[in-house]
Amino acid sequence: MELSQQTCVPCHGGIEPMALNESLAQLRELDGWSLNDAGHIHRDYSSEDFAQALAFANSVGRIAEKQGHHPNLNI
Numbered sequence: 001m002e003l004s005q006q007t008c009v010p011c012h013g014g015i016e017p018m019a020l021n022e023s024l025a026q027l028r029e030l031d032g033w034s035l036n037d038a039g040h041i042h043r044d045y046s047s048e049d050f051a052q053a054l055a056f057a058n059s060v061g062r063i064a065e066k067q068g069h070h071p072n073l074n075i
Contacts, residue, residue: 003029008067050075
């Protein structure tokens with residue numbers, strides 16, 4: 001199953017992060033994403049104005065809430 005078709009399984013602490021080689025393998029399926037210095041996946045998006053950026057963040061928020069996953073979003 002493609003990564004984009006999977007659902008998030010929230011962790012509740014005490015779970016080791018994915019190994020670097022596994023993270024890099026998963027990233028091959030994610031166009032535009034990279035691994036930051038802390039080992040977290042990261043992607044920058046841009047929009048024409050603040051209202052569009054806020055609408056996008058709200059869309060991500062609705063999906064994240066359904067998945068039980070709460071990513072860091074910076075506008």
